[in-house]
Amino acid sequence: MSENVVVIYSGGMDSFTVLHKALRDGKTVHALSFDYGQRHKKELDYAAAVCKSLNVPHKIVDISAINSLIGGSSLTSDIDVPEGHYEEPSMKQTVVPNRNMILLSLAVGYAVSLEANEVYYGAHSGDHAIYPDCRPEFVEKMSDVCRIANYTPVEIVTPYIKDSKTAILTDGLKMGLDYGETWTCYNGRAKACGKCGACEERLEAFRENHCTDPLSYE
Template sequence: MKNEKAIVVFSGGQDSTTCLFWALKNFKEVETVTFQYGQRHSQEIEVAKAIAADLGVKHTVLDMSLLNQLAPNALTRDDIEIEQKEGELPTTFVDGRNLLFLSFAAVLAKNSGGRHIVTGVCETDFSGYPDCRDVFVKSLNVTLNLSMDFEFVIHTPLMWIDKAETWALADELGALEYVREKTLTCYNGIVADGCGECPACQLRKRGLDQYMQTKEGGEE
């Protein structure tokens, strides 16, 4: 794959940054695309820009603010609490987000000479989001190919691994400390280890603690 180009759907968070390092290892040319959809904090965009610049990859920001109008959620509205009730999707779920993000990434890829699209979606730690499932990605891959008569390949390096294994992958790629110190996963907009209280920070920390325990145990 080193002779082909990849577009990474990039938020500047742990998962997409790990995917960016994975893409840089596996493809000769890599670009990133970030979507502005009215997130609670604009810092996500700035962190993505900074990481892309630091790693020397082209970075495109696309305006998807219509999502904020169509699908009110806790990621875009201060008046909606971040919560998950039993049997319901979390309030952080954004209807159509990955469908639109991957579709627009495909348009960008085709028109910039790439056919590979890399995304950090995952079925293992996916909070019940339906658009993070493997069946959705495979279905959309077929639809995109048919819609543009083009052979796209959507890559999901994290699909079947949990957060601890995602940290392990970052370490394998030589990027564990970089991902820990430079990325923004926190729903409250705090870089690195974050606020420690929101669901995203708790999931991230639990995975890191599990991986470090495994790593330290293996080094004894």
């Protein structure tokens, strides 16, 4: 019998690759997505479609009530989404206060209920400059806490913590994954904007892999 694991699955490129990596490793994946009051729900629609096609158990949990506590981000408040690369200081406007600690805590509770010992999420090196809760030191300390917070010890697993978005895409392409099944853009319009930090990094990853992004752009 394969091992139960929880994968925090946003519907974006990174978590899409992590989801498939866990499946390729023979894990029994339970995908978990969150509606935390983010600017749009398009990623969640993509996540639901992928899990349905893979027959992966999937929960979308509405925690949007916390939006009143974690405002001040362009992803959760009425603030324009900045354009440019993640390394630019303006991208700090996309930081949602304490987001990953909150989401990981909920995912760990779900893991304990499933008697699962691992929670996967898609932190990677490209996030380190802007997002403190994607850095190795955060993951290490969070994992330490999650090993002792319950009778069931839970490990936080970040397969790509030392890798760039380009390297994640390289790995996914080797697995034959279709990234047309993912959504990255911070704007939830019919087509991806191509200008926000998420789009910039995604397009850079495709360029560096010498291939074309299957998504349509404005």
